[in-house]
Amino acid sequence: MEENMKIPDYMWETLSREEKDKEKIDRPVMTYWQDVWRRLKKNYLAMIGLVTIILIFLIAIFGPYLSSYTFSDQDLEITNQSMSMKHWFGTDSHGRDLLIRVIHGARVSLTVAVVASIVNFFIGIVYGGISGYMGGKVDNIMMRIVDIISTIPLVLYAIILMVVLKRGLSSVILAIGTIYWVRMARIVRGQILSLKELEYVLAAKTLGASTWRILFRHLIPNAMGPIIVTMTMMIPSAIFTESFLSFIGLGVSAPKPSWGSLASDALGGLTSYPYQLFFPSIAICITMLAFNFLGDGLRDALDPRLRK
Amino acid sequence: MGRFIAKRFISMLVTLLFVVTITFFLMHAAPGGPFSREKALPAPILKVIEERFNLDKPVYQQYLIYLKDVAKGDLGPSFQRVGWTVNEIIEKTFPVSAKVGGVSVLLVLILGIPIGIVSALKQNKWQDQLAMFFATLGVTIPSFVIGTLIVHIFSTNLRILPSNGLSTWKHYIGPVIALAGFSLSFVARLTRSSMLEVMQQDYIRTARAKGLSEFTVLTKHALKNALIPVISYVGPLVAAILTGSFVVERIFAISGMGKYFVESVGNRDYTVIMGVTVFYAIFLVVMVFVVDILYGLIDPRIKLDR
Numbered sequence: 001m002e003e004n005m006k007i008p009d010y011m012w013e014t015l016s017r018e019e020k021d022k023e024k025i026d027r028p029v030m031t032y033w034q035d036v037w038r039r040l041k042k043n044y045l046a047m048i049g050l051v052t053i054i055l056i057f058l059i060a061i062f063g064p065y066l067s068s069y070t071f072s073d074q075d076l077e078i079t080n081q082s083m084s085m086k087h088w089f090g091t092d093s094h095g096r097d098l099l100i101r102v103i104h105g106a107r108v109s110l111t112v113a114v115v116a117s118i119v120n121f122f123i124g125i126v127y128g129g130i131s132g133y134m135g136g137k138v139d140n141i142m143m144r145i146v147d148i149i150s151t152i153p154l155v156l157y158a159i160i161l162m163v164v165l166k167r168g169l170s171s172v173i174l175a176i177g178t179i180y181w182v183r184m185a186r187i188v189r190g191q192i193l194s195l196k197e198l199e200y201v202l203a204a205k206t207l208g209a210s211t212w213r214i215l216f217r218h219l220i221p222n223a224m225g226p227i228i229v230t231m232t233m234m235i236p237s238a239i240f241t242e243s244f245l246s247f248i249g250l251g252v253s254a255p256k257p258s259w260g261s262l263a264s265d266a267l268g269g270l271t272s273y274p275y276q277l278f279f280p281s282i283a284i285c286i287t288m289l290a291f292n293f294l295g296d297g298l299r300d301a302l303d304p305r306l307r308k
Numbered sequence: 309m310g311r312f313i314a315k316r317f318i319s320m321l322v323t324l325l326f327v328v329t330i331t332f333f334l335m336h337a338a339p340g341g342p343f344s345r346e347k348a349l350p351a352p353i354l355k356v357i358e359e360r361f362n363l364d365k366p367v368y369q370q371y372l373i374y375l376k377d378v379a380k381g382d383l384g385p386s387f388q389r390v391g392w393t394v395n396e397i398i399e400k401t402f403p404v405s406a407k408v409g410g411v412s413v414l415l416v417l418i419l420g421i422p423i424g425i426v427s428a429l430k431q432n433k434w435q436d437q438l439a440m441f442f443a444t445l446g447v448t449i450p451s452f453v454i455g456t457l458i459v460h461i462f463s464t465n466l467r468i469l470p471s472n473g474l475s476t477w478k479h480y481i482g483p484v485i486a487l488a489g490f491s492l493s494f495v496a497r498l499t500r501s502s503m504l505e506v507m508q509q510d511y512i513r514t515a516r517a518k519g520l521s522e523f524t525v526l527t528k529h530a531l532k533n534a535l536i537p538v539i540s541y542v543g544p545l546v547a548a549i550l551t552g553s554f555v556v557e558r559i560f561a562i563s564g565m566g567k568y569f570v571e572s573v574g575n576r577d578y579t580v581i582m583g584v585t586v587f588y589a590i591f592l593v594v595m596v597f598v599v600d601i602l603y604g605l606i607d608p609r610i611k612l613d614r
Binding site for chain 1: 607
């Protein structure tokens with residue numbers, strides 16, 4: 001019987017290439033991130049946001065080298081001057097050029113923003129994810145630690161850091177870095193608590209997927225919406241915390257500017273020199289709008305349900 | 309459920325103990341004490357004062373004394389406000405902050421959630437874009453700028469809003485806007501984004517296919533699940549807003565807890581720092597607990613007592 005089934009070589013015939021590809025219903029294989037990038041590129045608002053953010057970073061890095069003024073040059077002859085060709089944004093109460101101060105302020109504020117988002121992303125999401133997914137005792141202990149971190153007064157904590165590290169940007173960054181992920185952790189945990197009961201998690205478990213895989217490939221992508229919203233909201237919040245610390249005298253020390261401290265410095269002379277508040281506020285607004293546009297675009301691009 | 313609550317209660321007490329301990333030692337590690345001033349007090353007087361407040365003892369002994377007092381609910385006397393106990397200060401300043409904060413939280417919920425729902429339902433239409441424009445503006449302008457602008461425009465120039473204290477309802481407008489602005493925008497955006505996600509789920513299609521009215525689909529099926537991230541955010545927020553904001557209280561000259569607290573850190577009023585922190589910690593821990601209970605009510609699949 002078996003011998004009859006054998007097909008001799010001469011009976012085989014090579015198929016033409018055309019014929020071979022006819023049945024193919026494949027298309028180029030894309031990794032998850034390639035697909036995300038492809039969809040992000042289509043969203044023009046998100047691309048505007050991305051380009052704006054890159055521009056702001058470039059200005060913050062290279063801007064100070066292109067100006068003939070520095071952030072601390074005082075000229076008491078020209079205090080509180082309005083906008084002019086020489087000083088595009090006018091000058092402040094010490095006669096310092098406001099444009100260069102806003103550009104320099106971007107360095108501090110953007111550093112704070114970047115640190116806040118990294119901390120949110122890496123600590124907040126992972127911490128909240130693990131806590132929510134593990135549940136029970138682990139969750140209880142992890143979330144009580146979050147409670148402790150969020151109740152210890154920031155002001156007190158900042159004072160201690162100033163003593164240990166000396167006053168300046170590094171202690172502000174450390175203060176913000178250690179506490180800024182708690183809100184994200186709470187929100188992610190809440191999402192995961194609900195998502196982990198869904199059928200696809202059970203399916204993944206049945207297929208033998210590891211805990212890490214379930215958490216990072218299944219649960220967290222599905223919680224992306226609230227994560228991105230929280231992220232875009234925590235960035236301005238961190239910038240304002242820095243300015244609040246400057247406001248009560250614990251932030252970046254004068255004459256170094258940050259957007260927050262520029263805004264709070266301008267409040268005193270608001271009636272006579274409103275432009276001093278206008279420019280730092282506009283800088284914050286544009287940056288936040290850019291982050292928001294990019295964030296909304298990323299949210300849609302990362303949504304696993306929309307993936308093709 | 310009973311066991312869950314009991315277990316949770318114990319872990320809440322442990323949390324509080326940690327908060328008290330860490331704050332106490334951080335506070336003592338900060339340079340300067342409550343009675344170190346630019347013009348030093350004469351040594352004998354300082355000695356009497358320090359003995360009176362146990363400040364001459366080693367820090368760990370002060371800590372044990374403080375723990376014993378706190379367990380009895382006694383937060384001690386204020387070092388800076390002579391004749392006031394910390395309990396009295398909290399009793400006096402908390403209601404002030406809580407009134408402004410309470411109105412703000414209500415505003416955040418009553419406006420934020422519906423705005424988020426409408427934006428999600430009208431995704432990318434003008435209603436959505438208008439709402440999200442204001443929501444973005446709300447987060448981009450810091451509260452001290454909003455507050456100062458309100459005082460500047462409406463109180464100083466137009467004279468239609470009073471600028472200090474809280475005697476009439478008009479006094480509330482400024483501080484509430486400054487206090488609620490950020491959270492309102494946050495809640496609106498969170499609601500919008502999770503509504504958008506929930507509305508794509510299969511069970512929404514099923515609910516519609518069953519012939520349920522759009523209102524029932526929205527409130528009973530969609531909103532419930534969409535509210536989880538909102539609750540995670542609002543719970544701790546209630547504790548934070550009700551205990552006052554330094555910036556807003558300073559701008560509008562409200563004598564609330566937030567302002568008092570930051571000042572007490574400034575002049576190292578040890579007992580007030582501790583008292584307010586303990587008070588806030590209790591408040592927060594309870595709110596977080598309420599959030600966990602709410603999770604279970606909203607989504608019965610979430611079981612925390614396992």
